[in-house]
Amino acid sequence: MSVEGDVVERALDTLDDVIYIYDETARLVYWNQRLNELYGLSDAELDGMAATEFFGPADRPAVEAALDEIRETGETTVEAVSQTTEGPVRFELTGRQLTDEDGEVIGFAGIGRDVTERYEQAGQLSQHNERLAEFADLLAHDIRNPLSVASGHLALARDGDVGSLDAIEAAHERIDRIITDIRLATREGTLATDIEPTDIAWVAREAWEYVDTDDAVFEGPEEFRLDADADRLLRLFENLFRNAIEHGQTDDETPVTVRLEATADGFAVEDDGPGIDAAVRDQVFDPGVSDAAGGTGFGLYIVRTIATAHGWDVSVTEAASGGARFEFAV
Numbered sequence: 046m047s048v049e050g051d052v053v054e055r056a057l058d059t060l061d062d063v064i065y066i067y068d069e070t071a072r073l074v075y076w077n078q079r080l081n082e083l084y085g086l087s088d089a090e091l092d093g094m095a096a097t098e099f100f101g102p103a104d105r106p107a108v109e110a111a112l113d114e115i116r117e118t119g120e121t122t123v124e125a126v127s128q129t130t131e132g133p134v135r136f137e138l139t140g141r142q143l144t145d146e147d148g149e150v151i152g153f154a155g156i157g158r159d160v161t162e163r164y165e166q167a168g169q170l171s172q173h174n175e176r177l178a179e180f181a182d183l184l185a186h187d188i189r190n191p192l193s194v195a196s197g198h199l200a201l202a203r204d205g206d207v208g209s210l211d212a213i214e215a216a217h218e219r220i221d222r223i224i225t226d227i228r229l230a231t232r233e234g235t236l237a238t239d240i241e242p243t244d245i246a247w248v249a250r251e252a253w254e255y256v257d258t259d260d261a262v263f264e265g266p267e268e269f270r271l272d273a274d275a276d277r278l279l280r281l282f283e284n285l286f287r288n289a290i291e292h293g294q295t296d297d298e299t300p301v302t303v304r305l306e307a308t309a310d311g312f313a314v315e316d317d318g319p320g321i322d323a324a325v326r327d328q329v330f331d332p333g334v335s336d337a338a339g340g341t342g343f344g345l346y347i348v349r350t351i352a353t354a355h356g357w358d359v360s361v362t363e364a365a366s367g368g369a370r371f372e373f374a375v
Contacts, residue, residue: 071112084129194255240355285348289303289369304316317364
């Protein structure tokens, strides 16, 4: 079936894609109506426009490189962003050489397709994958403490200490709670909290039992009550204590002391180790930041995440002893 030229032209004008033909100097000589709509330009204004004129300084070099590729190889595909009447649009632009009967190049033709949504979806998928990887790292990081406790008590149980079985069971229950916590955070994007009056001094002592403390010493009040989620707070203290021991133990002779104290607007945890350099204090809560051998860099990130979930502010400063001091404004 043959179709008259005006029918073909009307058909091309119904497309959402931009159809274009450029001459050998990369000047526009044919286009469909979609181009007029996207730029609010008349036929007279579009006629003879350079291919690069539709793009800003940031994307123009990519378009120029694509034009060079057409001249060298005969075809190209490139993505570039253009400001249109519908806002910024990311186009996938194709181009293929046009030749006459003698094989002489007379220009190129192509299609401009809006791939903005596809690009955004790809970005969202990438962010989602990064978040999943981050939560996997958090999970691996947080189960180290109860696994270490379970392993230690397992060795005792094998030597006949039946009482260690209770500690092993408690460690496994702790792992299960952490896994549940991470799954909730993965689904909801944040750590949910179940706030109720809590003796945080008791929670801190409980967390101390879950950390491989060696000869380190814990000091704190007998009782200190705040509104908090006890299970989340347990993880917060575990990570603070592990951080203090990993960074605060400077030699084998002097064990580090970790102290919990009430403050005027909340509480603080400090140690008498070497402290944190003032130049890097702003970065210590970022994920992946660690200067400890074997450190994952997620401990203090978890601390900040849990504090934020409670609506608390956390900051790091220097203790009177010169060690690290973490202050929580509740």
